[in-house]
Amino acid sequence: MQEELRRINTIGDSQGILHFASTILKGDEIKRESARQICSFVNDMRINFSGAVTFFEYLGFISVSENSLIPTDEGKKLYSLLGGGFEEMLCMACLNKIIADTILDTNALRFDVLKERYHIQKHGFPIAAAVFRNVLIQLHALSERQDGSLELSEHYESLFAKVRKSTKRKLSLEALKKQMEQQEQQGEAAEEYVLKYETTRLASSPIVQKIKRISDIDVSAGFDIVSFEGEASSEYDRFIEVKSYTGQPHFYWSKNEIEVATLYGDKYYLYLVNADSLNQPDYSPTVIRNPAKSVIESDGWLMQPTSYFVLPAGE
Missing domain, CATH: 1.10.3540 (fold of a uncharacterized protein from magnetospirillum magneticum)
Known part of the structure; x- marks a missing residue:
């Protein structure tokens, strides 16, 4: 466009x-x-x-x-x-x-x-x-x-x-590939944004050097970025899954991501990033702590199943 x-x-x-x-x-x-x-x-x-x-x-x-x-x-x-x-x-x-x-x-x-x-x-x-x-x-x-x-x-x-x-x-294979590439680029831009956001948040602490985007290598971790809760943290204690969107805030959440979110509890965060607002100087992402509780158990979010994996029952 x-x-x-x-x-x-x-x-x-x-x-x-x-x-x-x-x-x-x-x-x-x-x-x-x-x-x-x-x-x-x-x-x-x-x-x-x-x-x-x-x-x-x-x-x-x-x-x-x-x-x-x-x-x-x-x-x-x-x-x-x-x-x-x-x-x-x-x-x-x-x-x-x-x-x-x-x-x-x-x-x-x-x-x-x-x-x-x-x-x-x-x-x-x-x-x-x-x-x-x-x-x-x-x-x-x-x-x-x-x-x-x-x-x-x-x-x-x-x-x-x-x-x-x-x-x-x-919608040819080439067009579908282009669409997937655009979605991947949007996701990568959001992750880079959050990486800079975390670096700025902890800029005064030496641990800032250890903040890392791991999604390039470990695609099954259930989160994209490892960071720290604050300057007193001695080990990774903020695990961030980045979700990019346009329009109304929404995201897709995989079974693995939900399980990892449940495992880490208050140490797990969702960062929702509006792709249309990345270049605005005063923009901040929506940060959701412990989404396994604050999203799943909240009336403020509507969860809709998009697909099921179905097998015949064993006799």
Whole structure:
């Protein structure tokens, strides 16, 4: 995802998006400044021009030169649907892109039996993807519920299912490998962050030199970093498992990690690191001591089994 899209929340309201598209997709080419002026002098609608340009370029509807905006074949097709079908095509392009690029966490999709609607849990859209969330709301594909989750419009259910099947087929081994590499890089960045965090916390003590990240070598320890509770510690007594996330705090916890957490009790810590906040100077991770008790026995956390290993019972 382009960096500019991470920094913006909206490209405009529904009328603004329509006006922007009709302006830049009308001919074979339009000067960027001319398009900006046309989009500036309109009443009763909102347009974030620079954000909309980046958004439409990202979805493949325009190519951008230094001074001009040039509609692609897909952009011309979108323009032809201004009289009907425009919102559906734009919505499909948006969904295709955010699912294929793993911007939207499809594991956060749920069906609400009582409301008879699909919804996306809050962590499904990370903060950096707010522009996509808000465009889909403007297209009436999503609506925000009181709990912060996003309800999928019944009108778009079949469209969403079509996109979901299409992107599943396109998720090649190479794309899957890339996704895993990105997740691994995010995890490593979080661990390096926590290593520096611990080094800073104990900077005045000589034991700081012994703080170590062990996950590169020992992948089955049940924790990533060995550290110390305080300057008086004479041996390792803080065992840290690092969990990286985007959006709402959440993490996956393996059977081995839970067993190790239970074994070490108050010496075991979870550090939850928001990947979107690592570069903020005043950011600190969420630190959970003795999660085997403070998470499992707490009403503040919801634990959901994601899979079981099943064998036939012996006769």
